[in-house]
Amino acid sequence: MAIKKRAYLLPILLSLIFYIYYISFVISFSDLGSARGTFTTGNVPPSAFTNLSIQDSATTWDNTSLDTHDISPNIRWLNGTDNNGDPVSTHVCVANNSAYIGQFISQSNNGNCTFTANVAAGTYSYTGLSGLWFNSTNRTYYIALIPDDGQANGTELNGTLYFLDSRPYVSLLNTTQTHSQTPIIRWSVQDNDAGGINQWPADTLYHYMYIGNNSNITAYYINMSANNDSTTITSILPWGDVGSDWANRTINVTIWADDTNLTSNNYTTSFTLYDYLPHINDVQMVDTGAFGGSCQTSGAYCALNPVEHSNATVAVRLNVTDTDNDCTATNHKAWIMLCLNYTGNTNCDETGGYNYSWQIDNVEAGNTDVCILTFSLNKTAADITPEFFRVPGIYKLHLNVTSQAGERTNLSYTNASWQFGTLKAVNYPDTVILGNGNPTLGQWSAGTNQYVLTNWGNDIMALQWNVSNPTNGVTPWTLNSTDFAIDDDSTQTDDTNNLQMVYLNATNKYFNYSTGLERCTAWNCNDASRNETLDTYYHIAPPLGLSSGVYNTTITLTLSSK
Amino acid sequence: MKKNLLLEIIFAATFLLFVMQAVNAGVSHPLPTSIELMKGESGRFKFQIQNLGKPNNIVCGASLEGVSPLKVVFDEEEMKVAADSVKYFYGTVSVPNDYTPTTTGFNPSSEQYTQKFCVECKPDSTNPGASVQIRSCDLPINVNIVEVRTTDNMYVIPKPQPKIPVAVYVGVVVLIAAITLILIKIRKKKPIKPTKIRKKKK
Numbered sequence: 170m171a172i173k174k175r176a177y178l179l180p181i182l183l184s185l186i187f188y189i190y191y192i193s194f195v196i197s198f199s200d201l202g203s204a205r206g207t208f209t210t211g212n213v214p215p216s217a218f219t220n221l222s223i224q225d226s227a228t229t230w231d232n233t234s235l236d237t238h239d240i241s242p243n244i245r246w247l248n249g250t251d252n253n254g255d256p257v258s259t260h261v262c263v264a265n266n267s268a269y270i271g272q273f274i275s276q277s278n279n280g281n282c283t284f285t286a287n288v289a290a291g292t293y294s295y296t297g298l299s300g301l302w303f304n305s306t307n308r309t310y311y312i313a314l315i316p317d318d319g320q321a322n323g324t325e326l327n328g329t330l331y332f333l334d335s336r337p338y339v340s341l342l343n344t345t346q347t348h349s350q351t352p353i354i355r356w357s358v359q360d361n362d363a364g365g366i367n368q369w370p371a372d373t374l375y376h377y378m379y380i381g382n383n384s385n386i387t388a389y390y391i392n393m394s395a396n397n398d399s400t401t402i403t404s405i406l407p408w409g410d411v412g413s414d415w416a417n418r419t420i421n422v423t424i425w426a427d428d429t430n431l432t433s434n435n436y437t438t439s440f441t442l443y444d445y446l447p448h449i450n451d452v453q454m455v456d457t458g459a460f461g462g463s464c465q466t467s468g469a470y471c472a473l474n475p476v477e478h479s480n481a482t483v484a485v486r487l488n489v490t491d492t493d494n495d496c497t498a499t500n501h502k503a504w505i506m507l508c509l510n511y512t513g514n515t516n517c518d519e520t521g522g523y524n525y526s527w528q529i530d531n532v533e534a535g536n537t538d539v540c541i542l543t544f545s546l547n548k549t550a551a552d553i554t555p556e557f558f559r560v561p562g563i564y565k566l567h568l569n570v571t572s573q574a575g576e577r578t579n580l581s582y583t584n585a586s587w588q589f590g591t592l593k594a595v596n597y598p599d600t601v602i603l604g605n606g607n608p609t610l611g612q613w614s615a616g617t618n619q620y621v622l623t624n625w626g627n628d629i630m631a632l633q634w635n636v637s638n639p640t641n642g643v644t645p646w647t648l649n650s651t652d653f654a655i656d657d658d659s660t661q662t663d664d665t666n667n668l669q670m671v672y673l674n675a676t677n678k679y680f681n682y683s684t685g686l687e688r689c690t691a692w693n694c695n696d697a698s699r700n701e702t703l704d705t706y707y708h709i710a711p712p713l714g715l716s717s718g719v720y721n722t723t724i725t726l727t728l729s730s731k
Numbered sequence: 732m733k734k735n736l737l738l739e740i741i742f743a744a745t746f747l748l749f750v751m752q753a754v755n756a757g758v759s760h761p762l763p764t765s766i767e768l769m770k771g772e773s774g775r776f777k778f779q780i781q782n783l784g785k786p787n788n789i790v791c792g793a794s795l796e797g798v799s800p801l802k803v804v805f806d807e808e809e810m811k812v813a814a815d816s817v818k819y820f821y822g823t824v825s826v827p828n829d830y831t832p833t834t835t836g837f838n839p840s841s842e843q844y845t846q847k848f849c850v851e852c853k854p855d856s857t858n859p860g861a862s863v864q865i866r867s868c869d870l871p872i873n874v875n876i877v878e879v880r881t882t883d884n885m886y887v888i889p890k891p892q893p894k895i896p897v898a899v900y901v902g903v904v905v906l907i908a909a910i911t912l913i914l915i916k917i918r919k920k921k922p923i924k925p926t927k928i929r930k931k932k933k
Contacts, residue, residue: 592758
């Protein structure tokens with residue numbers, strides 16, 4: 170029975186203790202106005218974070234001086250402690266004014282933060298702070314990391330972030346002179362933000378350029394943008410003005426670089442666009458065959474022969490030095506002008522005075538400093554070459570040789586001379602009939618057929634005639650100086666024209682004008698005022714006793730200079 | 732008698748037809764127009780014969796006119812020009828070694844001479860009838876004989892050297908081979924050295 174009494178005692182005692190505790194708790198929350206005293210909720214705010222670090226290169230972090238070139242840096246920190254064991258998240262605030270430091274506990278999400286982020290509990294880093302920017306070489310931001318255990322914020326961890334940026338520096342254009350109108354130019358640029366510690370990540374640079382002449386810097390090339398330190402100038406730079414030896418143009422250049430934050434100072438320099446102008450070493454000219462020598466030494470070395478009733482053939486070999494080593498038919502243009510220096514026609518160049526002009530269109534040698542220029546096809550009548558009736562003599566010639574920029578102003582090498590030779594040539598019908606074609610023995614048979622002798626060369630000629638005794642192989646006709654005559658009239662008794670009839674035999678006899686057979690003044694040889702042509706008729710008086718048959722004879726016309 | 736004469740006249744008149752064939756080759760004056768030579772020197776010249784627009788080939792020859800102290804030789808005696816073509820011909824003019832200036836000591840310093848020549852052409856085939864031949868004369872070779880050369884003459888291709896016939900080359904090779912063989916045979920037939928003979932005698 171005694172054990173039963175003790176068994177009731179323990180539950181009663183525990184119920185009593187619970188009752189007393191319950192009554193005291195209810196009284197304290199339901200009647201504060203009347204209750205007095207303090208109590209503890211049981212939560213302690215988390216302690217401050219420590220060891221804030223910032224990434225300052227691809228592989229390193231810095232927790233001593235929070236400096237970096239990365240404007241979107243990664244940060245990390247060490248968790249503090251929370252006495253209550255609560256999970257601790259992080260409020261991140263980055264501001265550009267230190268005055269805001271210390272206010273973040275209550276203003277963690279207000280507008281004073283340039284950047285805010287809430288980092289979930291268990292994560293103690295943040296990748297890529299954003300919204301920050303440089304405004305000079307260096308920029309300072311202030312950061313606060315506020316621990317939050319869900320019930321209360323802990324002490325914030327403050328830090329100063331230093332954002333470092335180096336200004337790019339442009340220098341050293343590698344081009345001082347160029348022969349290209351669209352040159353590739355390179356320059357040097359230095360930017361310390363190349364990827365090292367506090368220089369990471371490396372900057373991407375944008376380059377800008379003005380190219381122009383002295384008076385207008387933007388004349389040729391404007392606002393080039395590129396992300397490397399070279400460019401091909403696609404705008405064609407104009408050649409300079411020609412001088413005695415070359416054509417130079419100073420091209421002014423201004424280059425600067427931009428790393429998207431800082432712009433370099435302008436780098437202003439210049440380079441020269443040059444063109445060495447071709448220098449004529451030698452010119453030779455011939456009609457056919459081997460060249461005879463330099464036309465600059467003597468016109469006699471450069472002789473063309475007239476071609477009977479046609480035009481001379483012309484071949485030219487021009488030797489030119491171009492220090493630019495770029496001989497091509499595209500780069501080089503050459504012209505030769507031949508002059509016939511008649512009275513009052515003393516000048517001989519591209520401005521006038523020339524009678525014949527052809528482009529020397531073929532470059533035989535290229536990419537050396539010596540260009541050999543010739544005609545791709547030698548010039549002939551179709552190209553209007555010197556005509557057969559031109560007066561023989563030595564005349565001037567002029568050369569015009571240009572490279573890209575033009576011709577030298579020193580023209581002493583452009584003048585030379587040439588010679589037009591002398592040709593004895595006549596035109597006479599292939600066949601002629603003596604007499605009237607139906608002669609009667611013992612009677613004059615007047616040469617009713619007219620045969621015109623025409624000067625087809627350029628020599629003034631005296632004409633001597635002789636004739637061998639005709640024969641048919643059986644009976645010779647021995648000419649007696651009275652039975653075979655040449656005349657410029659159609660009958661032997663007529664003498665209306667200029668010349669008197671001349672009896673012919675084996676001895677040379679002159680039958681020509683006192684002026685000789687003059688050279689023509691035009692292609693048609695129809696100048697009535699000149700003796701360019703000679704009418705001929707053959708009168709014969711075959712003697713009795715000749716046997717029938719075809720008689721052979723040779724008439725020889727000797728041309729000599731008048 | 733009168734009847735016979737009348738018949739003869741009528742007969743002849745029926746068949747007497749004279750036809751001339753012309754050869755109108757043009758000939759250029761020689762180039763260079765002046766050649767500077769010293770005593771004993773030679774110079775080259777060239778000239779063209781033009782046979783343009785003609786259906787026949789022609790054959791021409793050159794002949795010297797007059798007398799001068801100069802010696803002139805043409806590369807070709809028979810100058811053939813094809814129908815409707817132009818061809819250069821060449822020659823050499825020389826001042827003899829024994830040339831004596833007419834003025835003592837070349838005073839003035841040069842003496843000028845002209846040797847003229849003619850070129851006459853005819854068709855390379857003879858046709859019946861009467862032919863006309865054009866003879867171009869007064870073609871001058873002007874030579875300035877100087878004591879000291881003052882300038883180069885215009886370049887004219889040199890006279891081509893006559894080609895040595897292949898037979899000559901073959902002959903030379905055969906000759907060399909024969910001589911070589913003979914020498915080899917002689918060496919093989921060489922008598923025994925006298926020293927050895929002497930030893931045998933001993």
